[in-house]
């Protein structure tokens with residue numbers, strides 16, 4: 658999602674869970690041990706070392722293609738009309754007590770799209786540590802999807818204190834105050850659900866951590882487009898999360914080797 662690698666969920670989705678895939682490839686292409694001297698026996702052992710290395714390198718180059726997943730889903734989320742812009746006073750009105758220009762622009766809406774019912778089919782693809790940053794008195798990103806069991810770090814990039822906390826049932830925490838020169842605390846998100854994150858000092862700061870029980874998720878672009886790759890064939894529910902009060906779902910059936918189209922609202 659981050660700095661999802663950064664660890665963007667998109668990048669996360671693009672990285673195959675290599676161990677599982679490697680086992681699958683081994684099953685498809687089992688090793689054979691040629692008997693030396695037999696007609697048609699493998700000639701690799703007799704080859705020059707450099708030539709063998711070249712072939713090995715070429716084989717490794719092809720590996721990502723062999724490891725590519727079976728199915729994909731792509732489509733677009735149609736965002737609802739934006740809320741009414743701030744009234745007279747602009748940013749100064751929206752951020753009381755903050756000098757105009759000090760607060761960064763609010764995030765452009767995005768949605769998280771994920772496939773439910775596929776959990777446990779592959780190892781987690783979530784990075785060991787994701788990040789929810791405080792930058793120009795805003796949370797970045799404003800929506801952070803992670804898989805259950807992920808550690809999230811909360812670095813402060815501003816020259817003032819923040820006090821990040823959550824009263825959500827899914828995960829309650831209070832990180833206290835720390836400067837950007839200090840090592841940021843981390844929180845383990847071990848239960849699926851929605852976690853609203855706030856700052857005790859700056860009332861306007863708000864973000865959501867979406868803790869998912871599936872490794873198959875991505876964040877849409879600001880135009881709503883998305884693509885999920887390396888998915889196993891089967892029947893699932895595809896969900897789009899646009900906020901605590903708006904989410905859509907639809908059943909999907911994925912067939913091997915095919916890319917399915919999906920639109921939200923369904």
Ligand SMILES: [Cu+2]
Pocket residue numbers: 794818819820856857858859862
């Ligand atoms: Cu703050």
